Structures are given as structure tokens and as C-alpha cells.
Amino acid sequence: MPVKDPVNDIVISGLGLVTPFGAGVAPFWRGLLEGRSALRPAGRFEAPSYRGEPVGEVPGPGPAAGTPRKSAYARAAIGEAVEAAGLPGVPRDALVILVGQAPYPGPETVADAASDPAAHREFLGPDPAGALGPAFAPGRVLHLSHACASAVFAVGFAREALRAGVAPLAVVAGSSVLNRYEYASMDVVRAVGREAARPFDTGRAGISLGEGGGAVVLEPAGHARARGHATDLVVAGAACRVAGAKAAASDAELIAGCMRDALADAGADRLDHVHAHATGTVQGDAAELAAVESIAAETGSDALPVTSHKGAIGHLLHISGAPALAAAALTLRTGTVPPTAGLTAAEGTDRVVLPTAPLRLPSARTAAVNSFGFGGNNATLVLRGV
Structure with a gap:
């Protein structure tokens, strides 16, 4: 069992979001508690593979002309997170981990991209200068991609880097924009549902894609206290696994093994809540539910609450772990588990x-966050309230 060291616990100092409910963690949380769904036919998004399915678009007119929405969403989320952390901005000595499908290569490559540079730009990761500001030291920016588990992998990576003293503070951030490339990739494997996603519902038939941005500020508890910032959430355990030979998101034993490892890393013998990956696919949700059932049995729980945000805002792909973390964090802070939007006929458990x-x-006191992706990328974090 890990040795407890409260000074070196890695804590969540700040959270920031942009979702189809709007800018900010508060609108997202309010939408979840009210059981609302922001999924509806697109008003802005177009793609050859799009046939009118519900999607989660960020509301409003969008950023100024010439500003990529990916960078704008990431920057807005970072701004909220650092403000919540009591910081005037991203410190120059911070470690920044940007997550995404592909790294931003710079304006020359974007300008030369085939026939539609604007669409190509929406596929790329957020531009570090656009997300962080031109004054930030570029040598402190890393890019990490683990499919739809990218954000949770990045938090696990940041936790280890901070423990090793690589930096005094870390920011994990990223964004997702509805675009023709990723939509086609989900459609070609028949993952996209023709109706709004309904995680864990017996009538579920596929995912709904969404867009937005997310950011998490992490630091050692001692560092936070030294600068006068109160913290109440510890990233107590993490397990990040790559099992490329199997479809991890549909393998109950792989999922249970990941959760088991994260709980062991946290030194936790109980689990009070699970914020599931649950996207609304028939196979994926069933496998995750079976895995959670086995973990509940191992930890002696007879009524373990499990929920998902993807029926409310859709699947934000590589940054989907950010709203999942925010939902789990607010569950621990408020003592309230939100419902899963779209769930009317729940699977038997x-x-x-x-x-x-x-x-x-x-x-x-403890909550697990699951996040799984193509290529066998599966990850679980365990949060602990303090």
C-alpha cells in the first residue's frame, strides 16, 4: 500500500471547461444536475459523413475571425482553471501538457493543407501560442495523445512528473472541435448513433460527438499551501495501460484490471462513486458495467452510484476526461451524484x-474516473476528498 505523504499529495488546484452548455464549469455542472441534454442537430457543423444526427456544439458566435476554435476553447478553459487555482496566469516554470489527436504543426503546414486548410486546422491540436499566449516559454509544453483517454493519461503523467520534481505545477489542457476527419473516423466504424447518446440505457445505439475544451491545474499539496491556496481534491491513484491487442473499451477484465490498479495505487479499500467512460455504445457500456460490478463486489459495495456525462454533451474524444474529472470532483465537493442524461430504461444491475x-x-470520499480509447488505451484515476 502506498505511503501517505500529505505534503507531496498531488492535488487539483483548478478546473476549467468549455462545453455545449457554454463556457465554464458551473453551466456544465448545472446542466448535469438538471439532467438536460445539449445534443441536437448541428447548426454550424457540416461534413460529408454527417446526416443530421444530434451533436454537441459549443453555443455562441465563436471566436473572432482568424482565431482557431480549438485554440480559443483551450485558452478559455485554461483561463478559468488558473483563476480557480488563484493564479494570475500560467506560471512560466509550469509543465504544460496539451492533449489532442495530432500536434499543431505551425501556420506553414496548416496553410499548405490540401484543399481545405480551415477544416484541417480544426483537426489539429490547439496551437500552443493561441492556447497559452505568446509569452509562455515553449520548452515547457508537451503534447500527448492516447486517443479518447488522452486527458486522463495526461493527468497521470503530470502526477508522476510533479512527484519527480520536474516542475512545481502542471497544467493539462486541450480541446475538441467537430470536424470532418474525426466524424468520419467514428462513422466508418459505426460508432455514431442516429439518436442522442443514452449511456447505460437498454435502448442505446451509439455515441454522439461533441466539442469543447478542458483544463486541469495540478500541484503538490505543500506547494499549494505555501502559496496560500486551499485544496480539497487529491489525485490519489492512477492507472494508465496500453493493451493494443484487445479493444480495451469493450473488455470487462481489462477495464476491471485498470480500476483495480488505480485503487491499489490510491491505497483505497472503498469506492463511493464512478464517473464512467460510458459513451452509449452497446458493447462498451456493457463491458464497463460488468467491470464496475466486479469492483463493487470486491470493495463490498451493494449500491455503487455510476454516471456518465456523454448523454448531456456528447463525446469530446481526446479531451473527454476533463469534463469527467470535473463531474467527479464536484460530486465529491457537493455530495451529489448527477443523473445520466438520456437514461430512461437502465440496464439491470x-x-x-x-x-x-x-x-x-x-x-x-473517493471517486473513480474511467477513460478508454481506441488502440487499447485505458485509464482510471481515483480522486479523494480531503
Whole structure:
């Protein structure tokens, strides 16, 4: 069991989001608690493979002309996160990990990109200068890509880097914009549902894609206290696994093994809540539910609350771990588990509760966040309230 060292615990100091509910963590949380869905036919997005399915578009007119939406969403999320962390901006000695499908290569490559440079730009990762500002030291920026588990992998990576003293503070950030490339990649494998996603519902038939941005500020607890910032959430455990020979998102034993490893890393013998990856696919949701059932049995839970945000805002792909972390964090902070939007006929379970309305859980201390992706990328974080 890991040795507890409160001074060197890695804590979440700030969170920031842009989602189809709007800019900010508060609108996202309010939408989840109300059980609302922001999924509807696109008003702005167009693609050859798009046939009118519900999607999660960020509302509003968007950034000024010439500003890539990916960079704008990432910058807005970073701004909220660093403000929540009590910082005037991203410190120059911070480690920044940008997550995305592909790194931003610079304006020359974008300008030369085939027949539609604007569409190509939406596929790329956020431009570091656009997301962080031109004054930030570029040598402190890393890019990490682990498919739809990228954000959770990045938080796990940042946790280890901070423990090793690589930097005094880390920022994990990224964004996702509905674009023709990623939409086609999901459509060609028949993952996209023709109706809004309904995670864990017996009538679920596929995912809905969304867009937005997310950011997480992490630092050692001692560092946060030294600068006068109160913290209440520890990243207590992490397990990031690559099992390329199997479809990890549809393999119950791989999922359970990842959760088991994260709980062991956290030294936790109980689990109060799981914010699931659950995208609304038939196979993926069933495998994850079976895995969580086995973990509930191992930890002695008879009614483990499990929820997903993807029926509310859709699947934000590589940055989907950011709203998942925010939802789990606010569950621990408020003692309330939000419902899963779109869930009306829940799968039958033995030891798991799938809320269709807000569920009070005032004694919750630990929450797991699951995130899985193509290529066998699977990750779990365990958060602990302090």
C-alpha cells in the first residue's frame, strides 16, 4: 500500500471547461444536475459523413475571425482553471501538457493543407501560442495523445512528473472541435448513433460527438499551501495501460484490471462513486458495467452510484476526461451524484446504481474516473476528498 505523504499529495488546484452548455464549469455542472441534454442537430457543423444526427456544439458566435476554435476553447478553459487555482496566469516554470489527436504543426503546414486548410486546422491540436499566449516559454509544453483517454493519461503523467520534481505545477489542457476527419473516423466504424447518446440505457445505439475544451491545474499539496491556496481534491491513484491487442473499451477484465490498479495505487479499500467512460455504445457500456460490478463486489459495495456525462454533451474524444474529472470532483465537493442524461430504461444491475435524478451522497470520499480509447488505451484515476 502506498505511503501517505500529505505534503507531496498531488492535488487539483483548478478546473476549467468549455462545453455545449457554454463556457465554464458551473453551466456544465448545472446542466448535469438538471439532467438536460445539449445534443441536437448541428447548426454550424457540416461534413460529408454527417446526416443530421444530434451533436454537441459549443453555443455562441465563436471566436473572432482568424482565431482557431480549438485554440480559443483551450485558452478559455485554461483561463478559468488558473483563476480557480488563484493564479494570475500560467506560471512560466509550469509543465504544460496539451492533449489532442495530432500536434499543431505551425501556420506553414496548416496553410499548405490540401484543399481545405480551415477544416484541417480544426483537426489539429490547439496551437500552443493561441492556447497559452505568446509569452509562455515553449520548452515547457508537451503534447500527448492516447486517443479518447488522452486527458486522463495526461493527468497521470503530470502526477508522476510533479512527484519527480520536474516542475512545481502542471497544467493539462486541450480541446475538441467537430470536424470532418474525426466524424468520419467514428462513422466508418459505426460508432455514431442516429439518436442522442443514452449511456447505460437498454435502448442505446451509439455515441454522439461533441466539442469543447478542458483544463486541469495540478500541484503538490505543500506547494499549494505555501502559496496560500486551499485544496480539497487529491489525485490519489492512477492507472494508465496500453493493451493494443484487445479493444480495451469493450473488455470487462481489462477495464476491471485498470480500476483495480488505480485503487491499489490510491491505497483505497472503498469506492463511493464512478464517473464512467460510458459513451452509449452497446458493447462498451456493457463491458464497463460488468467491470464496475466486479469492483463493487470486491470493495463490498451493494449500491455503487455510476454516471456518465456523454448523454448531456456528447463525446469530446481526446479531451473527454476533463469534463469527467470535473463531474467527479464536484460530486465529491457537493455530495451529489448527477443523473445520466438520456437514461430512461437502465440496464439491470446487482451492485450498481444508475441514477436518473440527482442522488445525495454526503459521505462520499473517493471517486473513480474511467477513460478508454481506441488502440487499447485505458485509464482510471481515483480522486479523494480531503
